[in-house]
Amino acid sequence: MTFDLINSLYVFMLAGFIGFEVIRRVSPLLHTPLMSLTNALDAIAVVGAIVIAGEAKSTLSTVLGTLAVIAAMSNVVGGFLITDRMLKMFKSSKPKKP
Amino acid sequence: MTPITTHLIEVAYLVATALFILALKWLSAPSTARRGVWAGELGMVLAIGGTLLHHGIVDYRWIAIGLVLGSIIGVPLGLVHMTAVPQRTALSHACGALCVTLVGTAEFYLRAPNVPRFMMAVLSLEVILGSLTFTGSLMATGKLQEILPQRPITYKGQNFVNLSLLGISILVAIYIVLNPAHKALFPLMIGIPLVFGVMMIVPIGGADMPTVISLLNSYAGLSAAAMGFVLDSKLLIIAGALDGSSGFILSVIMSKAMNRSFSNVLFGAFGQVQATAAATQEARPVHSATAEEAATILAAANTVVIVPGYGMAVAQAQHKVRELYDALTKRGVDVKFGIHPVAGRMPGHMNVLLAEADIPYDRLLDMDAINGDFPQTDVALIIGANDVTNPAARTDQSSPIYGMPILDVDKARTVMVIKRSMNPGFAGIDNPLYYLDKTLMLFGDAKGFVGDILRELTGGHA
Numbered sequence: 001m002t003f004d005l006i007n008s009l010y011v012f013m014l015a016g017f018i019g020f021e022v023i024r025r026v027s028p029l030l031h032t033p034l035m036s037l038t039n040a041l042d043a044i045a046v047v048g049a050i051v052i053a054g055e056a057k058s059t060l061s062t063v064l065g066t067l068a069v070i071a072a073m074s075n076v077v078g079g080f081l082i083t084d085r086m087l088k089m090f091k092s093s094k095p096k097k098p
Numbered sequence: 099m100t101p102i103t104t105h106l107i108e109v110a111y112l113v114a115t116a117l118f119i120l121a122l123k124w125l126s127a128p129s130t131a132r133r134g135v136w137a138g139e140l141g142m143v144l145a146i147g148g149t150l151l152h153h154g155i156v157d158y159r160w161i162a163i164g165l166v167l168g169s170i171i172g173v174p175l176g177l178v179h180m181t182a183v184p185q186r187t188a189l190s191h192a193c194g195a196l197c198v199t200l201v202g203t204a205e206f207y208l209r210a211p212n213v214p215r216f217m218m219a220v221l222s223l224e225v226i227l228g229s230l231t232f233t234g235s236l237m238a239t240g241k242l243q244e245i246l247p248q249r250p251i252t253y254k255g256q257n258f259v260n261l262s263l264l265g266i267s268i269l270v271a272i273y274i275v276l277n278p279a280h281k282a283l284f285p286l287m288i289g290i291p292l293v294f295g296v297m298m299i300v301p302i303g304g305a306d307m308p309t310v311i312s313l314l315n316s317y318a319g320l321s322a323a324a325m326g327f328v329l330d331s332k333l334l335i336i337a338g339a340l341d342g343s344s345g346f347i348l349s350v351i352m353s354k355a356m357n358r359s360f361s362n363v364l365f366g367a368f369g370q371v372q373a374t375a376a377a378t379q380e381a382r383p384v385h386s387a388t389a390e391e392a393a394t395i396l397a398a399a400n401t402v403v404i405v406p407g408y409g410m411a412v413a414q415a416q417h418k419v420r421e422l423y424d425a426l427t428k429r430g431v432d433v434k435f436g437i438h439p440v441a442g443r444m445p446g447h448m449n450v451l452l453a454e455a456d457i458p459y460d461r462l463l464d465m466d467a468i469n470g471d472f473p474q475t476d477v478a479l480i481i482g483a484n485d486v487t488n489p490a491a492r493t494d495q496s497s498p499i500y501g502m503p504i505l506d507v508d509k510a511r512t513v514m515v516i517k518r519s520m521n522p523g524f525a526g527i528d529n530p531l532y533y534l535d536k537t538l539m540l541f542g543d544a545k546g547f548v549g550d551i552l553r554e555l556t557g558g559h560a
């Protein structure tokens with residue numbers, strides 16, 4: 001377990017640095033879509049919920065898992081949908097290429 | 099259970115992780131941003147598809163029900179009106195945090211009492227962060243939707259109560275880490291942070307929402323990363339870390355834009371210290387103008403910078419503002435928009451509303467880009483913004499917002515302010531801008547007044 005924790009901490013640290021460098025470059029123009037997109041990506045927690053809901057280990061875990069799948073899935077669908085709707089609205093005043 | 103499936107799942111997760119990072123990279127510019135959404139969607143489909151092959155899954159019924167119900171709930175949440183985006187975002191933080199808390203709880207009851215200490219520590223972090231983010235975000239949703247009062251609610255000893263709640267939950271967590279067999283204490287470790295989440299948002303006012311939403315975003319990401327530690331899922335750790343750092347960067351930008359620290363936002367409710375400042379001010383003369391006068395000045399200008407604020411969003415004036423932009427542009431006036439990072443109720447709020455109204459994004463400039471232009475600007479037109487234009491932030495050391503970076507509208511040749519009345523803004527801080535000789539106050543509803551100016555502009559020369 002200790003070994004895994006260290007491994008996970010390395011992954012977390014590296015991902016944190018990547019996130020910092022990538023997101024620092026996002027234009028303030030797109031900060032709202034940024035938040036809704038990261039929200040949708042964060043809903044990847046659904047994979048953990050799916051396993052819990054499907055393992056059928058106890059009634060409690062199945063109920064909690066199913067509720068968790070519902071909560072996360074609403075973020076997946078809603079998050080991607082609204083991000084795309086928002087980004088579609090951003091238009092440049094320069095003439096578009098055909 | 100074949101090893102092939104396991105490898106397949108691993109590969110799907112690996113590709114999904116890469117796609118998530120690319121999604122955020124492509125989001126950096128409007129021209130590639132939509133590609134980013136598609137990358138994210140593809141990654142999500144791969145990850146969910148891979149997970150369904152997981153060997154531990156024996157029963158697909160509840161998964162199917164969850165996926166379908168969640169999608170059905172998600173569609174209306176994805177189709178809300180653009181003005182409702184801040185509360186929708188807060189609500190989605192709540193859903194994300196709820197998922198993490200529920201999974202953490204299920205994990206605990208499945209494993210207890212055989213939970214290794216490190217895992218229990220991370221699991222505690224997961225459910226504490228998850229549950230306080232859940233209720234905190236619901237409170238933020240309520241305030242933004244105006245189900246709850248937007249003004250900060252404070253009482254004596256508030257910070258003491260809040261910090262004690264947080265302290266107790268951490269103590270409970272430490273106890274459970276040392277004695278994972280004490281299952282009975284687990285509900286306490288969720289219950290106390292649930293209460294803390296509510297209490298934490300009670301003293302937060304509407305103007306602080308951009309920082310608070312970003313902070314909650316960060317917490318939601320960190321709790322998901324903690325869940326990744328517990329489940330030993332690198333995909334989850336990375337997605338959580340990306341979300342966590344995004345929320346963190348946004349909160350830093352927001353609090354810098356208000357010249358305040360996190361602790362000041364969370365523990366020092368805005369609007370109380372200013373009570374004395376507001377009381378001492380006397381009535382001073384201002385210049386007011388009619389729509390006709392405003393239209394004449396705007397038509398004669400070469401360059402106009404429009405500064406929108408939350409008032410524009412409340413009045414739903416963005417489409418009228420677009421018409422004004424069109425009318426002025428047609429006359430050869432150079433119209434730009436100056437957008438303060440904390441204008442509105444969440445990061446980037448104004449940009450989304452103006453983009454929705456079809457204003458080209460290259461006309462929307464952030465504070466650093468526009469501030470150098472004000473001295474060469476003929477007219478700065480302020481619609482529903484107040485504190486972010488207050489020159490006292492530069493000059494008056496006794497002002498509560500002293501040091502906050504502002505849009506230097508007072509350097510423009512003429513300043514016009516559309517405002518309902520002379521009542522000071524949300525924070526209750528008087529704005530010396532309104533008493534300048536070059537400032538014209540246009541009293542009225544933002545949407546109505548812009549409409550009146552438009553009629554004058556198009557009526558006379560159309």
